Amino acid sequence: MSIQETAILEPGLAWILIALFTLLYVGLGWYFGRHDKELDQFVLAGRRVGLAVGTATAMATWVTSNTTMMAPQLAYQMGIWGMIGYSLGAVGLLLFAPLAKRIRHLMPYGYTSGDFVRLRYGKLAWRIFLAISIFYSLGWLVSLGMAGGVLTHALSGIPYWQGMTVILAACVSYTLIGGFRAVIGTDFIQSILILVGLVVLAWLTIGRIGFDEIHTSLEQERPELLSLMMPAAIMFLFNNLLFGMGEIFHSNVWWTRAYSFREGVGQWAYLLAGIFWAPIPIVAGFIALASPALGTNIPAADMVGPIVASELLGLTGAVIVLIMVFAALASSLDSLLAATAMLVVRDLYYRHFKPHATGEHLRTATKVTILLLGILAWLLCLPKITTLAQLLHFTGAFVASTIWPIAAGLYWRRTNQWGASLAMVLGSAAGILAYFQIGFYVGALVGAAVSMVVVLATTWARPGDFDWERLREPPPNH
Amino acid sequence: MSCVQTLRNLPALPRVILTVLLLPALSPAWGATQETPVLESTSTEARAGYYQLKWSLEDEAGVDRFILQEADSSDFASPEVFYEGADRATVISGRRDGTAHYRVRAVFEDGHRSPWSPPLEVKVHHHSTVQAFGLFFIGGIVFFATAGMIAAGSRAQRRADPEG
Numbered sequence: 001m002s003i004q005e006t007a008i009l010e011p012g013l014a015w016i017l018i019a020l021f022t023l024l025y026v027g028l029g030w031y032f033g034r035h036d037k038e039l040d041q042f043v044l045a046g047r048r049v050g051l052a053v054g055t056a057t058a059m060a061t062w063v064t065s066n067t068t069m070m071a072p073q074l075a076y077q078m079g080i081w082g083m084i085g086y087s088l089g090a091v092g093l094l095l096f097a098p099l100a101k102r103i104r105h106l107m108p109y110g111y112t113s114g115d116f117v118r119l120r121y122g123k124l125a126w127r128i129f130l131a132i133s134i135f136y137s138l139g140w141l142v143s144l145g146m147a148g149g150v151l152t153h154a155l156s157g158i159p160y161w162q163g164m165t166v167i168l169a170a171c172v173s174y175t176l177i178g179g180f181r182a183v184i185g186t187d188f189i190q191s192i193l194i195l196v197g198l199v200v201l202a203w204l205t206i207g208r209i210g211f212d213e214i215h216t217s218l219e220q221e222r223p224e225l226l227s228l229m230m231p232a233a234i235m236f237l238f239n240n241l242l243f244g245m246g247e248i249f250h251s252n253v254w255w256t257r258a259y260s261f262r263e264g265v266g267q268w269a270y271l272l273a274g275i276f277w278a279p280i281p282i283v284a285g286f287i288a289l290a291s292p293a294l295g296t297n298i299p300a301a302d303m304v305g306p307i308v309a310s311e312l313l314g315l316t317g318a319v320i321v322l323i324m325v326f327a328a329l330a331s332s333l334d335s336l337l338a339a340t341a342m343l344v345v346r347d348l349y350y351r352h353f354k355p356h357a358t359g360e361h362l363r364t365a366t367k368v369t370i371l372l373l374g375i376l377a378w379l380l381c382l383p384k385i386t387t388l389a390q391l392l393h394f395t396g397a398f399v400a401s402t403i404w405p406i407a408a409g410l411y412w413r414r415t416n417q418w419g420a421s422l423a424m425v426l427g428s429a430a431g432i433l434a435y436f437q438i439g440f441y442v443g444a445l446v447g448a449a450v451s452m453v454v455v456l457a458t459t460w461a462r463p464g465d466f467d468w469e470r471l472r473e474p475p476p477n478h
Numbered sequence: 479m480s481c482v483q484t485l486r487n488l489p490a491l492p493r494v495i496l497t498v499l500l501l502p503a504l505s506p507a508w509g510a511t512q513e514t515p516v517l518e519s520t521s522t523e524a525r526a527g528y529y530q531l532k533w534s535l536e537d538e539a540g541v542d543r544f545i546l547q548e549a550d551s552s553d554f555a556s557p558e559v560f561y562e563g564a565d566r567a568t569v570i571s572g573r574r575d576g577t578a579h580y581r582v583r584a585v586f587e588d589g590h591r592s593p594w595s596p597p598l599e600v601k602v603h604h605h606s607t608v609q610a611f612g613l614f615f616i617g618g619i620v621f622f623a624t625a626g627m628i629a630a631g632s633r634a635q636r637r638a639d640p641e642g
Contacts, residue, residue, distance in 0.1 A: 076528075076569070076571055077526065077527075077528045077569075077571050078526070079571075079572060091621075095624070095625060095628055098628055098629075098631075098632040099628065101632075102631070102632070102635060105635075105639075218572065221572070222571055222572025222573065223572060223574060224527045224571075224572040224573060224574055224604075225571065225572035226572075229607065230526075230527065230604070231526075231604045231605035231606065231607055231609065231610035232525065232526035232527065232604065232605060232610070233526075234607075234610040234611065234613075234614050235605070235609075235610050235613045235614060235617075237614065237617070238613075238614060238616075238617020238618060238620070238621055239613075239617060241617070241621060242617060242620060242621065245621075245624065297561050297563060297565050297568050298568065298569045299565045299566065299567040299568060299569070300530065300567060300569060301528070301530065301569045301571075304569075403624060404624070407624060407627060407628055407631075408627065410631070411627065411628070411630075411631030411632075411634070411635075412627075412631070438525075438605070438609075439525060439526060439605075441526070442613055445613055445616065445617045445620070446613075446616075448617075448620050448624075449616050449617070449619075449620050452620050452623060452624070
């Protein structure tokens with residue numbers, strides 16, 4: 001049964017907007033990817049991506065439904081610290097900047113994050129890492145699909161499953177048609193749409209409702225949202241920061257970009273993307289804090305952003321939010337589909353089952369996997385079992401446990417395979433325990449802390465002596 | 479003297495028989511018809527100050543709106559209308575420690591009203607500040623250690639390979 005009865009957009013208008021932007025993205029996907037016939041071109045855009053497009057794709061991918069819809073949700077649940085804590089997600093991009101440089105330097109022929117873990121730590125750690133990474137990717141995919149359904153439902157009353165289906169189908173289509181170049185090309189357009197949309201929304205919001213009114217309403221009705229001593233929010237601060245670091249450090253989404261950027265571009269692209277990204281959750285989150293002043297009912301926490309924007313700004317606001325969040329969703333969904341398909345094809349299919357596959361065969365396998373991932377995400381999105389924040393933060397315990405194995409593995413010769421494997425297993429277990437015992441706002445923090453202690457202890461107790469040259473695995477003959 | 483005290487004063491056998499017979503009447507659902515809305519909360523003890531209330535009617539034909547009341551006490555001596563409208567849920571956040579009581583009723587298009595739902599109690603009990611700052615401190619250590627390790631590693635890489 002529906003829990004939202006007050007929608008601003010006519011369903012017909014919402015469908016027209018979705019159809020127009022779907023056509024635009026599919027068209028652009030075809031245009032950008034029309035010359036990419038080789039495998040390296042299809043999955044890594046020929047490894048020649050420049051600074052402007054590199055920065056835009058990193059920023060647009062990190063501006064997801066998580067930013068545009070979860071930042072307001074967390075501001076609504078955790079107040080000021082929720083908003084600021086979310087913007088600390090930028091630290092993940094900033095700290096990945098030097099890692100991107102190191103990755104490109106150590107692995108000029110790499111394809112996936114799995115390649116690094118396999119070569120650096122061996123098969124056991126690699127398989128644990130793959131389990132974590134594929135689980136996380138599915139969680140993120142499902143959260144993005146859910147966000148598409150929640151968004152269209154909140155703005156127009158279109159049933160959740162219909163909006164979710166159409167948005168997923170649109171992103172699968174253009175990723176299939178154009179490959180990685182389509183992903184980063186559309187990211188560039190989408191990042192412009194997102195930034196312009198947010199600036200217009202912030203401008204209109206400040207013009208229509210004052211800071212004083214927002215503050216007074218919060219103080220009277222929801223005082224803890226203004227409190228800097230709210231316990232859950234205090235725990236959430238570093239949890240979100242470490243979660244973001246874990247997502248970026250381990251995920252193939254960011255590693256494929258590090259491989260695809262021209263030499264010397266990765267560091268600056270990630271640095272600039274982090275700087276441009278940081279204020280976005282503050283702007284998006286601020287909108288949610290206006291809700292008590294407006295007297296708007298919020299039926300579900302993950303709907304607060306679109307509902308307040310459309311309530312405050314009427315039809316214009318609803319249209320801007322739909323276009324902006326669709327762009328944000330698409331820019332992340334396509335990247336995630338392409339990067340996860342690549343991880344599945346190269347690390348599971350090629351390395352485990354078809355080591356002699358040709359480039360043409362792997363290109364087809366990548367396309368089939370993109371389609372299958374889309375279908376799997378759709379099936380998992382249908383029941384809508386939880387909120388966006390809870391779903392995504394459940395994966396936080398797992399990904400945060402990879403921070404130290406990845407970072408120490410890139411810089412320290414002495415970190416060994418047993419330490420890395422144990423850190424990921426024990427970190428994930430401890431994080432999940434904390435998630436259920438305390439709350440979703442501590443899973444990543446505990447996972448990262450336990451993983452760090454294990455890496456430090458095992459590196460000190462049984463130091464290895466890794467030869468960096470082993471990471472320069474020659475490119476496969478396809 | 480309350481019903482419960484009266485029961486306690488009876489001999490064992492009649493007490494058991496009467497308890498079994500009266501059990502449905504002591505239940506909050508007693509007297510409920512199909513028109514009585516069901517009210518639920520995502521948590522009865524909110525440790526982060528937020529929770530979602532959801533309500534529904536078995537047969538929603540002809541429902542115009544719902545009225546959700548909030549009160550400090552379980553007898554709803556001085557209730558406040560928290561929400562009135564067509565939505566079937568609301569998220570409450572930013573609350574300080576305390577207990578709130580809720581009940582909901584439906585208003586139909588012909589003007590008649592359903593009975594109130596059985597009351598629902600939600601307690602807000604924030605985590606302790608000791609626990610919060612303890613985890614904050616651990617998070618800070620992990621973050622600064624990671625950032626320090628990356629900074630030191632990058633510096634060492636620049637020294638070893640100034641061109642790279």
